Amino acid sequence: MPKYLTIKEPYPPGDFAIWIIVYVELLTFGLLFAGYAFSRRINLQMFNDSQLLLNQSIGFINTLILISSSFFIVKAVQKIKNETNENSYKSSIIASKWLLSAMLLGIIFLMLKLTEFSHLFEQGITLSTNTFFMFYLLLTMFHFMHVSLGVIILFNLHHKTKAQGYSQNDCRGLETGAIYWHLVDLLWIVLFPLVYIIR
Amino acid sequence: MKYSSQMVAKPYFIFALILLAGEIVFGLAMGVQYLYGDFLFPAIPFNVLRMVHTNLLIVLLLFGFMGATYFLIPEESERELWSPMLAKLTFWVFAAAGVATILGYLFVPYATLSASLANSFWPTMGREFLEQPTITKVGIVLVVLSYIFNTTMTVIKGRKTTISVILLTGLFGLAFFFLFAFYVPQNLAMDKFFWWFVVHLWVEGTWELILGALLAFVLIKTTGVDREHIDKWLYLIIAMTLISGLAGTGHHFFYIGTPGYWLWIGSIASAAEPIPFFLMILFAFNMAKNRRIVHDNKIALTWAKGTAVVGFLGAGVWGFFHTLAPVNYYTHGTQLTAAHGHLSFFGAYVMICFTLISYAMPILRGRPHGNGPKSQKVELTSFWMMVIGMIGLTLALTVAGIMQIEMQRLPDAANAMGFMETQAAISTVYMVRLAFGVMVFLGLLTYFYSFFVKEEKAVA
Numbered sequence: 001m002p003k004y005l006t007i008k009e010p011y012p013p014g015d016f017a018i019w020i021i022v023y024v025e026l027l028t029f030g031l032l033f034a035g036y037a038f039s040r041r042i043n044l045q046m047f048n049d050s051q052l053l054l055n056q057s058i059g060f061i062n063t064l065i066l067i068s069s070s071f072f073i074v075k076a077v078q079k080i081k082n083e084t085n086e087n088s089y090k091s092s093i094i095a096s097k098w099l100l101s102a103m104l105l106g107i108i109f110l111m112l113k114l115t116e117f118s119h120l121f122e123q124g125i126t127l128s129t130n131t132f133f134m135f136y137l138l139l140t141m142f143h144f145m146h147v148s149l150g151v152i153i154l155f156n157l158h159h160k161t162k163a164q165g166y167s168q169n170d171c172r173g174l175e176t177g178a179i180y181w182h183l184v185d186l187l188w189i190v191l192f193p194l195v196y197i198i199r
Numbered sequence: 200m201k202y203s204s205q206m207v208a209k210p211y212f213i214f215a216l217i218l219l220a221g222e223i224v225f226g227l228a229m230g231v232q233y234l235y236g237d238f239l240f241p242a243i244p245f246n247v248l249r250m251v252h253t254n255l256l257i258v259l260l261l262f263g264f265m266g267a268t269y270f271l272i273p274e275e276s277e278r279e280l281w282s283p284m285l286a287k288l289t290f291w292v293f294a295a296a297g298v299a300t301i302l303g304y305l306f307v308p309y310a311t312l313s314a315s316l317a318n319s320f321w322p323t324m325g326r327e328f329l330e331q332p333t334i335t336k337v338g339i340v341l342v343v344l345s346y347i348f349n350t351t352m353t354v355i356k357g358r359k360t361t362i363s364v365i366l367l368t369g370l371f372g373l374a375f376f377f378l379f380a381f382y383v384p385q386n387l388a389m390d391k392f393f394w395w396f397v398v399h400l401w402v403e404g405t406w407e408l409i410l411g412a413l414l415a416f417v418l419i420k421t422t423g424v425d426r427e428h429i430d431k432w433l434y435l436i437i438a439m440t441l442i443s444g445l446a447g448t449g450h451h452f453f454y455i456g457t458p459g460y461w462l463w464i465g466s467i468a469s470a471a472e473p474i475p476f477f478l479m480i481l482f483a484f485n486m487a488k489n490r491r492i493v494h495d496n497k498i499a500l501t502w503a504k505g506t507a508v509v510g511f512l513g514a515g516v517w518g519f520f521h522t523l524a525p526v527n528y529y530t531h532g533t534q535l536t537a538a539h540g541h542l543s544f545f546g547a548y549v550m551i552c553f554t555l556i557s558y559a560m561p562i563l564r565g566r567p568h569g570n571g572p573k574s575q576k577v578e579l580t581s582f583w584m585m586v587i588g589m590i591g592l593t594l595a596l597t598v599a600g601i602m603q604i605e606m607q608r609l610p611d612a613a614n615a616m617g618f619m620e621t622q623a624a625i626s627t628v629y630m631v632r633l634a635f636g637v638m639v640f641l642g643l644l645t646y647f648y649s650f651f652v653k654e655e656k657a658v659a
């Protein structure tokens with residue numbers, strides 16, 4: 001094959017099914033975000049007062065954590081996609097370490113979120129406290145469940161990558177998991193300013 | 200037929216069809232009562248007809264699922280059924296209990312039935328769809344447990360496939376959620392709350408897993424598409440079903456005394472409920488398009504595609520019409536709910552039973568390639584009669600619902616018409632509904648006739 005010709009990359013990357021999941025998740029969270037914005041307009045003062053009870057520092061740290069973990073996953077996928085026959089073992093080991101780091105960050109995110117939840121519950125805040133906390137708890141708990149699933153997925157990806165289960169030409173599973181994690185990250189990037197910051 | 204034990208499915212299928220005929224007859228009688236209130240009165244009042252109509256539906260679907268499972272599981276597991284004898288015994292016990300219960304409903308006043316069967320000892324009677332006496336409910340549990348045990352043992356000892364695993368998950372879910380039929384809290388809001396654990400989590404949760412597995416089985420058999428390809432679709436559909444269906448229970452918790460957050464959870468989660476049904480359409484038509492074989496039993500594939508489309512319309516589209524809390528505030532319990540209920544039960548569950556019966560019955564009757572062309576033509580006619588009849592009936596009920604909302608729900612208390620007054624005002628629409636109901640029944644009779652069509656013998 002002439003040098004200027006390359007094999008067309010399959011598009012979109014990852015399994016097609018994950019894109020259906022991505023769109024459904026974006027739609028569902030989008031409805032919740034829209035519901036939040038609509039309800040906030042009706043009772044601005046109550047939303048602003050309630051927002052003060054949130055810990056913005058933890059929210060910010062969690063944002064950095066998720067963005068960093070997404071970066072680590074990109075590094076893992078890149079490592080596998082750029083591997084050659086000679087360095088495939090080394091590439092898999094390095095990629096698996098990136099994935100392990102991303103997973104550990106995911107676990108730290110969950111732990112920080114749990115401390116936030118327990119702090120709010122100690123103050124007697126529940127879904128029924130007011131509309132702000134209903135949305136806050138619904139959105140963040142729903143997101144928490146997604147991160148938990150993501151950590152399990154990352155664990156499996158790490159395990160398979162370490163065992164050289166992915167190669168330059170066969171890494172759809174890895175890309176699929178990576179897309180899911182980016183989705184989880186993207187949702188948080190919208191959720192954090194919307195719920196924690198915007199006043 | 201690959202395994203002789205698949206034969207146990209036959210009586211289940213036949214009995215399910217007989218019960219369906221009964222269900223439609225009682226439905227038609229109710230349709231007449233909507234027009235002539237004293238029809239069959241006092242012999243069979245409306246509430247008894249309704250109870251028989253809905254209970255027959257549930258029992259016929261259980262018979263259909265059982266027959267489908269007993270046909271499917273040996274093929275999926277590549278071995279004979281663990282105990283064909285247990286399956287036969289279960290059939291007779293369930294059929295006898297079912298018939299006795301229906302006769303009880305028809306010939307004994309419900310209060311007397313309740314008192315004579317010691318309902319006060321463990322009160323579970325009187326709730327919509329779950330009117331069965333406690334003793335019948337215990338019988339259902341035993342029957343379902345023996346059915347699940349038989350199926351599980353077969354799967355454990357044989358090949359495990361995605362279809363059999365998802366089917367079993369659905370069956371375990373079905374058994375688990377039925378346990379809430381035995382829990383009847385004193386508080387009316389709590390009573391309704393847990394009642395939906397059976398009703399919603401059956402039809403919009405666990406039964407959808409059963410539906411997905413059965414549909415996938417028939418599609419594999421009639422299209423020859425790779426199992427790997429079908430499995431992926433199935434997992435996607437099941438994931439969507441569980442995510443939207445479980446949280447979607449919230450759409451039943453609007454304005455019944457439950458906390459206000461259910462308005463949001465129910466609205467948003469159930470707005471996503473049409474998605475798995477839409478995926479089912481893509482699934483069925485994609486498989487049909489990419490088929491690797493042309494099966495002689497064409498009508499089975501027609502039923503499979505029909506299940507996906509009508510299921511989506513009934514459960515997805517008609518469900519969505521009134522699933523958002525602000526809309527449901529006005530539509531709750533009107534004929535719009537009845538429209539959704541009819542088309543979703545028919546499209547998703549009755550039609551999947553037809554799909555399995557149309558695929559399996561010819562094989563059980565010694566025709567591995569399906570019925571002959573003449574018989575399939577008659578069956579196709581019955582397919583369209585029933586589908587058009589049900590869609591017509593649904594549209595009529597939708598119009599009735601909209602009129603009811605307009606007259607009874609939207610105006611303020613001073614100007615709103617009363618329930619009976621509204622019913623009288625929409626009686627013309629009920630006549631149309633009844634006519635389409637008759638069409639469905641004639642379609643079913645045509646379906647029965649397709650079993651007896653004699654094919655012309657080829658001249659040598």
